Amino acid sequence: MRALLLVLTLCLPLLAQADALEPYLPRFGRQQPLVAVVGENRMTELVDYLVPFGLLSRAGVAEVVALSTREGPLQMMPALRIDAQATTREFEQRYPQGADYLVVPAVHHSDDPVLTAFVSGQAARGATIVGICDGVLVLGHAGLLHDRQATGHWYSKSMRESDFPDTHWQVDRRYVVDGKLVTSSGVSAAVPVSLALVEAIAGPLKAEALGREIGLTDWSPAHDSQSFAFGARGYLTAASNYLAFWRHEILSLTLQPGLDEATLALRVDAWARSFRTEVLASGNGPVRSRHGLTLLPDAKTEGTPLLPGREASPGKVLDEALAGIAARYGDATAAFVAAQLEYPRH
Incomplete structure (x- = not known):
């Protein structure tokens, strides 16, 4: 029994940190990390796109840029239209070294070649890729899910398992961290994931302050996804x-x-x-x-x-x-x- 208690004592801290994002390490002489949020013009999930952009901008811990795959408005789903701040092509010209974090929302056309090429290119440059909700499908089409742990919206579980069978799909997690790959459950998970990103970039005290400001005290990965x-x-x-x-x-x-x-x-x-x-x-x-x-x-x-x-x-x-x-x-x-x-x- 004493040996079992010792094992639990040693392992519990590791389990608690299993879904913690890696702390940000500055690259390329940047004073703050560069975060890009990318949408596909024909239809991009509203919360997945605007929540990370808004909360990370509000925290003031990073340079945050909102992107579209092509020129012209982004049609959001289920409502609204917005103009992004730059296209993916303009972003790559302005920042050839790439982003430190790339946030990928759910989109209607998950296999869009412009989007998937941009995502895979940013991953190759060392960015942490964050798939919000079924933005994970974009990550799959970009070739980033092979033998990785990931999650997504409860509704797409069967489709995800069929389309990407060599991915280790997790349940009962608000978000799953596998190195520089972060994925989340359904739409509302955009809020806790954003706070987890703030914590990785600027530490727990900054994340706690933002949480108090927006009225959220818990952004842990704990989640009963199977109840939905x-x-x-x-x-x-x-x-x-x-x-x-x-x-x-x-x-x-x-x-x-x-x-x-x-x-x-x-x-x-x-x-x-x-x-x-x-x-x-x-x-x-x-x-x-x-x-x-x-x-x-x-x-x-x-x-x-x-x-x-x-x-x-x-x-x-x-x-x-x-x-x-x-x-x-x-x-x-x-x-x-x-x-x-x-x-x-x-």
Whole structure:
């Protein structure tokens, strides 16, 4: 028994650190690390893209650049359009040594050759590659998952296992770290992964300060991913909400300069997943977000009701949005949205 206790004492600290990102080591004489967030123009997941960009920019611990694979707007899913700060080609010309961290969101076209070539090229230059949600599929198509540990959204588990059978797929983890490869579970995992990145770059005290600021005290990898599923009730809710077109509504988000990217993304994403709601951005023209992204208005939205809720902190906004969805559309719809976001309702 004494020997067993000794083994546990020695191993528990190692287990606790198993999913910790490697501390940042400066390269190329940079005073701060260079973080790139890349999206594919045709359709990129809103939270996966805006949350890491917004929280890392807010922390002030890195130079953060938002990229698109091609010129022109990024169409986000399930809502909004933005102009990135540079294309991948412009980034490579400006930073030939590459990024220190590359954040890869879920995209509709995971095998896009421009995107996969950029991801594999940045990995070859020594960047830590961070796949958010099913951004892991992009990593797979880029050839980065062979014999590696990884995770992704619960909904894609069977597809991932079929498409990339030599990957060691993990469950019950918010994020999985395998050297310079980091992957995460469903959409809402973008928040804890971002804090884990801040901790790796600037230490635990900085991450704790940011966590307090945004209303999140725990960004550990612990997660009960196997508890998420639509079940019969979820599929019935999806079908009834989608087919009852006479109950669908358009909600308008007023674009204002200085909107916080993380709060904006989490709030809009939740409401736009109800299968009852289309969220459109209203405004007289493009506006700049808090950290310099260009938000683009949609078609005219006069006469449409405003998106409910307020500008809650990033760590609290999903609770507020899900409560609003339950009040407006019923608890079944709120549960359906939470399952899509892989978010444990409080």
